[in-house]
Amino acid sequence: MVAVPGVGVALAFGDGGWAGHADPAAVLTDVEAAIGPRWVWWSARGAGSPLAGGWRQSADRGPALSWDLAAVHRILRGGHRDDPGAVWAATRGLPVPPLPRRARGDGQLDLLAMVEQQDDVGDVDDPVGLDGQLRLGWVDETLGATAAGGPGVRLARAARFARLALVAMAAQEQALSTLPDPRASPGRLPLALLTARAESAAEVLARELERDGLPVDRPTATATITEIIGPPPVGDAGEAAARRTRDAPVLRQLSSSVDLRNPASVRAALAAVGIDVPDTRSGRLRALSAAHPVIDELLAWRKAERIATTYGHRWLATHVGADGRLRGRWHGSDGAAGRMTADAGLHNLPAEMRVAVVAEPGHRFVRADLGQIEPRVLAVVSGDPELTRATRQDDLYAPVAARLGVDRPTAKVAVLAAMYGQTTGAAGQALRQMRETYGVALAYLDAADAAGRSAALGAAPATPLRTFGGRRIPLRALPADADGDIGRAAAAYGRFARNAVVQGAAAELFKAWAVTVRQALIPLGGTIVLCLHDELLLQVPVQTAEAAVAATHRALDATAAHWAAGSAVRFVADIAVISRWSDAKP
Incomplete structure (x- = not known):
């Protein structure tokens, strides 16, 4: 299905036919009720999406089954580029094309784009050029607000684009079916195909969440914000005065020259009153609240500052609609x-x-x-029998603590350290205990870590690193950090990879x-x-x-x-x- 703004929607069917309708929302409602199809579109958000302007269905709900080519492309390829040109090229085994040049403000294509189009002869109504790539600018020419042609012409062109969507879907299904299925489940639909269907449905859910919003009681929100930071300030002078009022309790305890919005300045000011800390994270400061009254004042300031700068009266007026x-x-x-x-x-x-x-x-x-x-997902994706046994209890950390011979908080630190690659302090000791007891899970994480480090150093893994459900995790060679230490950058990328295989599967x-x-x-x-x-x-x-x-x-x-x-x-x-x-x- 491809929607043409201001015109209607074009539908291509598996039997090769097509149809055009003036009301995309009605088509979704009527066809959904009649035959319950699996809708295929290039993107729930992008050009040609029939969901962009809302829809009508029972309980005002969107379609039940869909296939989002952009979402599936991200599973297969990773990264951020998921426009129709990139998606089509991937399904045909072609190199990623350049992004199409947008029309100038006067609606005319720039000169270079015109030359490129003149060089690509053939049926200009066909979205695919002689090189097999999606024609540069074809989507904008067909679906853009200033596109030429009457409704019938534009719908016919959009129908050709919709047929390509069916071709691309078939190629994506084939690619997904070739990925290894990590489950011991013969006869079931491959897990990567299940992932593709769920991800496509999640894109529809995202559009619904975006459209419908989260219920907020405005009077309660206003009262809460006012209690923390005071009434709405008037003008720049009012905001500056409110800022001075928030800062005053902390500055009375520290030097008046300290910049509370600069962690280094705060750390130096704390050292001047006898509090020497390696950083000023809230968790670290909270543990020192008895050391000096400024700690509680600083923590209260941070809460008020966050509300004032990010979730204050302006945020409420900007993002909460008249419908609450x-x-x-x-x-x-x-x-x-x-x-x-x-x-x-x-x-x-x-x-x-x-x-x-x-x-x-x-x-x-x-x-x-x-x-x-996340630890329960780690048990699945790694197949660790000891960790699997721990998941039988409501509180997974209790049996882990018993196996490690530590208290529950330490057991939780051990599990999180394993997944996040933390190796120092108490977490490091806990991680060594985890390695002895849950060796299968740690080996799985270590393999992902090694793949991330190798990629950062320019040695791409033999096969792409993927989540349990088949999503490709983007790995690439990284430059050295500011100190020129490529090893440090590689270690950081290794930690990213070991966490991504768990977080990604959990997502x-x-x-x-x-x-x-x-x-x-x-x-x-x-x-x-x-x-x-x-x-x-x-x-x-x-x-x-x-x-x-x-x-x-x-x-x-x-x-x-x-x-x-x-x-x-x-x-x-x-x-x-x-x-x-x-x-x-x-």
Whole structure:
């Protein structure tokens, strides 16, 4: 399917036919209800997306099944380039083409682009040139706001583009089916294909989250912000005065010349009052709160400064609409491990502000949090039998602590140190204990670390490093750091790789779970209003809240049964019905 702005939508079918319609939203609704197809588009967000302007369906929900060529391209190739030209070239085994030159403000192509097009003779209505590449600028010429031609001509051209989408999908399916399936699950759909379908559905979910937003009670948000930083400042002078007011309690304890927004300056000022620290991270300072009253003042200042500069009155006015919904741009996957991300503070909302996230009248939130997801995923992807046994308990760190002969906090440090490559201090000792007890898991992480280091030094691995679900992790040669120490840069890239194979797999499991929950909520009248790393926040009518809890549990069981088929790893979720986000336990 390809949407033409201001004209309609062109659909290409598997039998070679095509059709044009004036209303993309109605097509989604009617065809979805009639035959429930798997929709194929170049990108849920990009040019030709029928989701860009919203849609209508039962419960105003988007399509159930889709294939997003850009999202699947990122799985297969990694990196950030996922425009139609790059996607098409990859499916044909061609080099990545240059980005198309955009039209000038007067609608005319620049001279070099005109020369390139004159050199590429053939059917100018065909999106593919004689070199097999997607023609430079063809998408903009067909779908752009200033594109030439009547509605019938433009829809016919868009239909040719839609046919290419079906060709590209078939090539991507073939490429995915050739990737190794790490699960002991003969007869099942290859895991990489499951990943592609879940990632495509996650892109639709991202568009819904972007469109619908997160419910925020404006009076509560205003009162909370005011309590922390005071009323909205008036003009630049008011902002400067508010800043001086925030700074004053700390500066009374330290030199008035200290720059509180410069960590080096703060560290020097602390040393002057007898507090010598290697850095000024909050966790380190919090442990020293009894050493000097300035520590508590500094921590309180940081909280207020963050609210004032990022989540203050201006943020509230800019990002929370008149309907009380916080909206920002959503991304189905980042460029590294593939986690969902969002703008406008949706993924970094301070704990103090969660009190303002309130379910709307007649509704409740269902908050579902995957328990200790990354170590459980590590047990699956590595196949470590000892770590797998630990996942049978609700608290995975308890059996790990027993096996290592340490307390629970130390066991947690050991597991995190293994995944993040920390080797110094108490974490280093814990990691040595992990290596002896959970050798299979550590060998898996070490192999990823070695691949990252080798790539950084210019030695590409024989086969691309991929997550459990098949996503290619982008590795490349890196320059030396500012000190000219390429070894330090390589070590950092090794730590990135060892973490990416776990975080990336966890992101794939999470998104597969989220899109399964999304479908289960349709008959319950509920929606997902936030995806936060390993946490889902659902809004559902009061009368279906308990049914949504049960459906969310079932969705996790079903997802894990497919994703971790052949593994005895147990996944758990803490799920609660609440009225406001802050009611959830930390």
